[in-house]
Amino acid sequence: MTDTPMLDVRDLQMHFSIGGGFLDRLKVDGKGVRLENPIVHAVNGVSLQIKRGEIMALVGESGCGKSTVAKTIARIYKPTAGEVRIEGQDVAGFGFTEMLPVRAKMQMIFQDPYASLNPRQRVRDIVAEPLLEQTKTTRDRAGVPERIEQLLARVGLNAEHAGRYPHQFSGGQRQRIGIARALSVTPGLIIADEPVSALDVSIQAQILNLMKDLRDEFGLAYLFISHDLSVVHHIADKVGVMYLGFMVENAPRDVLFARPRHPYTRALLSAAPSIKAKRDTEEIVLSGEVPSALDLPSGCCFRTRCPFAWDRCATERPVLQETGAAQTVACHLIDEPERDTA
Template identity: 85%
Template sequence: MTDATAPMLEVRNLEMHFSLGGSVLDRLRFGKKGPRLDRPVVRAVNGVSFSINRGEIMALVGESGCGKSTVAKTIARIYKPTGGALRIDGEDVADHGFAQMLPVRAKMQMIFQDPYASLNPRQKVRDIVAEPLLQQTATAAERREVPAKIEALLARVGLNAEHAGRYPHQFSGGQRQRIGIARALSVTPGLIIADEPVSALDVSIQAQILNLMKDLRDEFGLAYLFISHDLSVVHHIADKIGVMYLGFMVENAPRDVLFSRPRHPYTRALLSAAPSIKEKRDKEEIELSGEVPSALSLPSGCCFRTRCPFAWDRCAAERPALRDVGEGQTVACHLIDEPERDVA
C-alpha cells in the first residue's frame, strides 16, 4: 500500500560506476571464466542522496560531466546502480530486474533533451502516446477508451486532435516536446524525470514548456527531477536545487536560499558566471582556473580543491561530508568549520 506521506523519490548513497574495457575481443580471447584484467573504472556518481516529495520540483545543476544526467538515467533504471538505495513511491527498485520494473515504470516517466530523437519517426503521434498506455492497459474495455484519452492528453499539452495523425517531423521543436510530455503523462505517473527538456528549444518556447510543466505539477501533483545547466531556467521552475561536481553532491538547498546565500565555493562560482541582463554592482565574482579532474582518478580529499580559490591542506587530506547549515541547506565544504579562510 502506498504511503502518501512518504517521498515520491528517495535516493540514498547512490553510486554509478562504469568499468572500461571488456570488449567482444576480450571475451572471445579469455571467455567468461578467463583471467580478469584490471580495468579502469569511471566513478560517475559517488554517494548522492536526496528526496523529492509529491508535488515538488527538484533541480540538479552543474557543469557538463558532473554526473547529473547519469543520476537521472540511474533513477530511471536505464542503468543498474552500482550501490545505494533507490525508492520510488516507497519501493526500493535498485535491484529490480526487467519484469519487476514494468509496474514501477507506470509511476515514473522520462522527458528527454532532444524531442526529435526521443520520438519514433515511423510512428504517428497517436501511436507514440498510446504505446505506454497500452502496456499498462489490461482489459478490452480500457483499450476502447484509449483514443479518447489520447485526444484529451494532446489537448492538455496544447495540441489539437488533428495532430494525432501526423508524424514527428511535421512538428516544431516545441510541439515535439509537448508530444513527449503527453506520452509521459499517458500512464498517470507520480514522478517525471526531465533531462534538460528545454535546452534544445528557443527561449520563447522554453518559457511555454516550463509553464506547462508547472501547470501539470499543480494539476496532477507531479514530482519532478529536473536536470539543467541553465540557472535562469532552474530559478524559474525549481523548489529546491542540488549542485553536483564530479559525481558528488556539494550543496543542496531550497531555491531562494541557494540563490540568496550560496555556501559552497563551486555554487558561488556558478552563480557568479551566470549571465544576467540586470546590473549587479555587488555581485560576487569567483573565477575558476584549471580543468575538471578525470572521473577515472578522483583527487584525494575534496574533488573541487584543484580549482577552488580557498583550498588549503585539509581539503587534500579529508573529503568533506554534507552538513546541515540550517534553513534546509546542506553543504560539503570545510569552509563551514573555518569561515575565516573564505577570502577572495
C-alpha cells in the first residue's frame, strides 16, 4: 500500500471579495482614490493530511471556516491559494473538465438530506447520475441497474425503494440515499459536511455506524465536518480545531479530548453537553464576540477572547508547533507555559 495520503492539503486559503458590481467599482475616497472591495478571509493557511481508512474531523464554532474548507477541497470553490492533493495530484488549479476524473476519487455527503436530493428524480436516477457520468461506454453502463441495487442494499435500503421519490422517505433514509450516491463511483475520499446534524439522535447513531462500517469495508478516508463533539468523539480518528479560518490545534482524537492544549479547544470541550452529574473540568466561558473575517485581529486570531492573552499575542501570529503525541498547537503558551494557569 502506498504511503501517499489520500488527501494532502497545504496552506489552503479561501478569500471572498464582497461586491464587484458596477457601483462598487466606482467607489472612491475623498481624494479620488478608488477603494478596493472588502475581502472575507474565510480560510487562512489550513493544512491537513488524511490517509486511506482514516477519519479526520474538523470542529469549531459556526462561521469558523470548516465548511468552507470542505467545499474548497471538493472544488465547489476554487481556492485563492494553496495546494489540494488527491493521492499526490494537486487539483487546486484544475478547471471543470480536468476535475471530472478526479471526482471519481472524491465525493461529498451534504448536511441537509432534504435539499441535497433532486425532488424530481427517482432514487435510481439520483444514485446512477454520478456513475453514468463516469462510465462512458455502453458495456459499462449495462451493469448500472445491478450496481444501484447493490448500493441501496449496502446502505440499508430495498430494491423497491429505487422507484420512489425523495419526499417518500424519512430524513435518515434520505441520507442513506446520499451515501449510496457518494459510493456509486467507488471513491477513496468522502467529504461529509455535518451529515447527521439534521437527523434525530437515534438516527444519527445509525448513520455514523454505517459510515464507519463502510470505512472498514472499502478503506475510505473521511473529512468529517461537525460542531457536535460527542459525534466527533464517536467517529473520528483525529481532530482539527478551527477558529476564524485558522487551524489552531490538530491531534489524535483521544489525545485532544484528554489533554487539549489550545485555550479555544479547552473552551469548546468544557462547553460540550455531558451526562455526568459533575464535570471533570470547570466550564470555560468565553467573553466577547468572534471578530469579523473582514478585519482579522493582529497577532493571534483568538487573543480578543483568550483569558491568557498578553502583549506578544497582539503582535505575533502563532504557528502550529509539535507538542508530542502527534499533536500540533498554534499558541504562544507552548513557548511560555508559566502563563498558562489552566
